[in-house]
Amino acid sequence: MADPSERMNVELVVNGQAHAGEVEVRRTLADFLRDDLGLTGTHLGCEHGACGACTVILDGEPVRSCLVLAVQARGGEVRTVEGLAEDGALNPLQQAFKEKHALQCGFCTPGFLMTAQALLDRNPSPTETEVREYLSGNICRCTGYQFIIDAVLHAAA
Amino acid sequence: MKPPPFAYVAPDTLEEALALLAEHGDEARVIAGGQSLMPMLALRMARPGVLVDIGGIEELDTWQPEADSVVVGATVRQRRLLEEREFAAALPLCAEAAAHIGHPATRSRGTIVGSLCHADPAAELPVCASVLGAELTLRSTNGSRQVAMADFFDAALATTIGETELATALHVPAQGPRTGHAFLEVARRHGDFAIVAVACAAQVDEAGALQEATVSLGGVGDAPLTFRLSELAPGGGPEPARIADFAESVVGRLDPNADIHATAAYRRTLAETLTGRAVTRAVGRARDRN
Secondary structure, eight states: OOOOBSEEEEEEEETTEEEEEEEETTOBHHHIIIIISOOTTSOOSSSSSSSOTTEEEETTEEEEGGGSBGGGGTTOEEEOGGGTOBTTBOOHHHHHHHHTTOOSSOSSHHHHHHHHHHHHHHOSSOOHHHHHHHTTTOOOSSSOSHHHHHHHHHHHO | OOOOOOEEEOOSSHHHHHHHHHHHGGGEEEESSOTTHHHHHHTTSOOOSEEEEOTTOGGGSOEEEETTEEEEETTOBTTHHHHOHHHHHHSHHHHHHHTTSSOHHHHTTOBHHHHHHHTOTTOHHHHHHHHTTOEEEEEETTEEEEEEHHHHEEETTEEOOOTTOEEEEEEEEOOOTTEEEEEEEEOSSTTSOOSEEEEEEEEEOTTOOEEEEEEEEESSSSSOEEEEHHHHSOOOSOHHHHHHHHHHHHHHTOOOOOOSSOOHHHHHHHHHHHHHHHHHHHHHHHHHTO
């Protein structure tokens, strides 16, 4: 068994592409994605798990990337907002956000998109209540939420 | 903020994990789901020298029904209470509470046992574990012991776990055929920690009459507080009046704090109302099972 170490190699798959890096073990997955891989679509709001802006999908589950160490994601598969578009075109969820005015400043949007995508992946036809509950961990300061909910329901329809 | 520097190790076996805790003592912290520890690291409220990640230890990632209990391994995720029908059926009270615990993106990582070890006085699972009479298995290189919830929770965010001990499993005793459960909580927003949470386990006799109700309350003290109907409202009489008397007696035993979320008076009101509702609902469910 290895001894405790302060640096480790991290290998994982992000949006279908293999990546690797050597990092301090205290590096969060969020910072690894943003600073080591240049994928700055994942945003940092509160950095303690409350706002949801950093949400990504890890091994099929929505997670707070600010609360996962990069070393804990070794060997895993990550989907970020950069991986939603299909052949360069907005996917149905992103298109719905655009059509329904579900973003203003856009800071919370990647977190909402990944959370909503995780919902639709497991429940393709959610009720409005189910959408509200599933998205309740994501904070938006601009929109008042209603158009975000409309967008998710529209994408599901 | 970013976590302070620490060393990290992910043992493959329980024995390795226990050896690491024995070696590093109070410099070591265990991480599993990380949903409580990572915020503490980010806020630099914790500065461990070594993080021992038990997430890769397969034997901790299972739950199983046994003859007279349900055993939940240390790294079983909270989301499984909502996603696995058999698990929810085995632990219906915890499954009812799970919808109130954080959000999907925290339940995907957070563990049931981890929440108990974090011991937030307003968390849902400590309240459930208390009312169910559950016990935790704590292991170290020196041996193993079982601790009841009342002896495990010490103060807000503090437990009696030893410096080199690891909580490996939660044991929930079989609740009996004429038992019903209910969980109620009031929070400012869905998924927040509770302002007040109440869990109830109620038993009825063969004729369906109320025999006993146990309630545990969160958010009203440093740790869950547990009360029994048979002790606080022993008399007979019409059931609604007896339940109301019980709820009133429970509140009489509370000394809740005031904070930015609620006054002490509001917590008392919530405690009384939620206790009455939880007992009524649990008794109804106990009857429905028969």
